Amino acid sequence: MRRYRSIFFLISLLSVVGCATTDDLRRVHGDLARQIQVTNEKIVSVEQGWAPLKDDLKNEIEGLRKEIAKTNEAIPRLRGNQAEGRAEITEIRERLQQIRGTIDGLRKELSTASLRTTKREEEEKILREKLDNLDKLTFRINFIENFLGIGKKDEPAESPAEKAGKKAPAAKDTAGIGKTDKESLYAAAYGFFKEGKYEKARESFENFLKQYPDTEFSDNAQFWVGECYYFEKKYEKAIVEYDKVTKNFPEGNKVPYALLKQGISFLKLGDKASAKLLLQQVTKDFPNTSQARIARAKLLEIK
Numbered sequence: 158m159r160r161y162r163s164i165f166f167l168i169s170l171l172s173v174v175g176c177a178t179t180d181d182l183r184r185v186h187g188d189l190a191r192q193i194q195v196t197n198e199k200i201v202s203v204e205q206g207w208a209p210l211k212d213d214l215k216n217e218i219e220g221l222r223k224e225i226a227k228t229n230e231a232i233p234r235l236r237g238n239q240a241e242g243r244a245e246i247t248e249i250r251e252r253l254q255q256i257r258g259t260i261d262g263l264r265k266e267l268s269t270a271s272l273r274t275t276k277r278e279e280e281e282k283i284l285r286e287k288l289d290n291l292d293k294l295t296f297r298i299n300f301i302e303n304f305l306g307i308g309k310k311d312e313p314a315e316s317p318a319e320k321a322g323k324k325a326p327a328a329k330d331t332a333g334i335g336k337t338d339k340e341s342l343y344a345a346a347y348g349f350f351k352e353g354k355y356e357k358a359r360e361s362f363e364n365f366l367k368q369y370p371d372t373e374f375s376d377n378a379q380f381w382v383g384e385c386y387y388f389e390k391k392y393e394k395a396i397v398e399y400d401k402v403t404k405n406f407p408e409g410n411k412v413p414y415a416l417l418k419q420g421i422s423f424l425k426l427g428d429k430a431s432a433k434l435l436l437q438q439v440t441k442d443f444p445n446t447s448q449a450r451i452a453r454a455k456l457l458e459i460k
Contacts, residue, residue, distance in 0.1 A: 359385035376409030
C-alpha cells in the first residue's frame with residue numbers, strides 16, 4: 158500500500174509540475190501493473206495456503222465442541238458420585254463418632270474398675286498389715302509370757318467334769334457349774350487380750366473381778382487390766398491398775414510383775430525417779446527372778 162501511494166504521489170507530482178513525458182507515464186503504468194499483478198498473486202497464494210489451515214481449524218473446533226459435549230454429559234454423573242461420596246463420608250463420620258463414644262464408655266468403665274481394684278488392693282494391704290501387726294503382737298506377748306514365766310498358768314485348766322464331758326455327758330452340781338462359769342469367763346477375757354482386743358479384754362476382766370473378786374484368778378485378772386491399759390499406751394491408768402495388784406493381792410504371784418510394769422510405765426512417762434525406785438524394789442524383794450533381771454537391765458539404761 159505504501160508503494161501504491163508513492164506511485165500515485167509521483168504521477169500527481171509529474172502532472173502538477175507538467176514535466177512528465179509520455180514514456181515516463183507508460184513506464185509508471187507498467188510498474189504499477191506489475192505491482193498489482195504481484196500483489197494479486199500473493200493474495201491468491203495466501204488464500205490457497207489458508208484453505209487447509211481453515212479446514213484444520215474447523216476440525217479442531219468441532220473436536221473441542223464434542224469434548225465439551227462429553228464433559229457436559231459427564232458433569233451430572235460426577236455430581237451424583239460426589240453426592241454419594243459425601244453421604245458415605247457423613248455415614249463414616251457418624252460411625253466413627255459412635256465408635257469414639259463406645260471407646261470413651263469403655264475407658265470410663267476401665268477407670269472405675271481400676272479404681273475399685275486399687276481400693277480393694279489398698280484394703281487388702283491394710284488388712285495384711287493389721288494381720289502382720291497382730292502376729293507380731295501375739296509373738297511379743299508369747300515371748301514376754303515365756304520370759305516372765307506366765308501364760309499357760311493364766312489359762313485355766315479344764316475341770317475334771319469338762320474332761321469327762323468330752324467323752325460322755327456327766328451330771329454337774331451347783332459348785333461345778335459355778336467353777337466352769339468362772340473359768341470360762343476368765344478364759345474368754347484372756348482370749349480377747351491375746352487377740353489384741355484390749356478394750357474388750359479389759360471390760361471382760363473388770364466384769365470378772367466384779368463377779369469373782371477373790372479367787373485364784375482374781376490377782377491375774379487385775380494384772381491384765383493394767384496390761385490392757387499399758388498396751389493401749391494409757392500408762393497413767395496402767396500404773397493405777399498395777400498398784401491395785403500389790404495392794405489388793407499382796408500374797409499373789411503377780412506382785413513382782415506388777416511392780417516391774419509400774420516402773421516401766423513410769424519410764425514411758427519420763428518419770429525416771431519413780432521408775433528407779435520401783436525397779437530397785439523389784440531387785441531387792443525378788444532378787445532371783447526374771448523380773449529382777451529385767452529391772453536391773455532397765456536400771457542400767459536409766460544410768
